[in-house]
Amino acid sequence: xxxxxxxxxxxxxxxxxxxxxxxxxxxxxxxxxxxxxxxxxxxxxxxxxxxxxxxxxxxxxxxxxxxxxxxxxxxxxxxxxxxxxxxxxxxxxxxxxxxxxxxxxxxxxxxxxxxxxxxxxxxxxxx
Numbered sequence: 867x868x869x870x871x872x873x874x875x876x877x878x879x880x881x882x883x884x885x886x887x888x889x890x891x892x893x894x895x896x897x898x899x900x901x902x903x904x905x906x907x908x909x910x911x912x913x914x915x916x917x918x919x920x921x922x923x924x925x926x927x928x929x930x931x932x933x934x935x936x937x938x939x940x941x942x943x944x945x946x947x948x949x950x951x952x953x954x955x956x957x958x959x960x961x962x963x964x965x966x967x968x969x970x971x972x973x974x975x976x977x978x979x980x981x982x983x984x985x986x987x988x989x990x991x992x993x
Contacts, residue, residue, distance in 0.1 A: 868894050868982040870963040875987030878953055882991070886948040888963030888984060895920055895944035898965045900972035902926070903937065903948045904980070905959035905989075912962065914975015916948060926975050930956070953991045960986040 874886040886903065895901075902917030902925075916937035917926040924937050936949045946963065964971065966981030 868965055870894075870965055870982060870984035872961070872963045872984045872987040875961060875989045877990040877992065879992050880954055882953050883949070883951045884953065884989060885950065886961055886963075886987060886989075888946045888948075890944050890965065892944045894965060894982075895941065898967075898982075900925060900967045901939065901946045901963065901965045902967065902972065902975070903946075903961055904964055904975070904977055905957075905961045907959040910959075912977045914971065914977065915961070917964075917967070917972050917975065918946060919972075920946075925972055928975060950989070953989075955991050955993050957989060958991050959989060961989050962986045 871889045903915040905915050906912040918924045918937045918939050934952045938947045963984035964980040968979030970976040971979040
């Protein structure tokens, strides 16, 4: 069973920053090609935020977060990070770590081809 453990969510005022972490086992990290972050706000569908190759560079960013969010990976720690700067109230959502992604999820942020999800961490941005 794949375990993805997220941390780093919380409440922040607009303009603030948060860093999310997603830790997994070394085995999972080595065999999954792409990991990423998705988010879901109440009443909305889950959508991609950012993805990264576990052995390389970032792959996908949602247009709404480009220039503000940065995804990175640390293979030594089997962890993926999402640095979120200049946060806006519309960034408020539950953020989910994802692994075992098909190419549609990795390249285009489409949630239907994600194989494994974390439990989610809440991010709330107040005006």
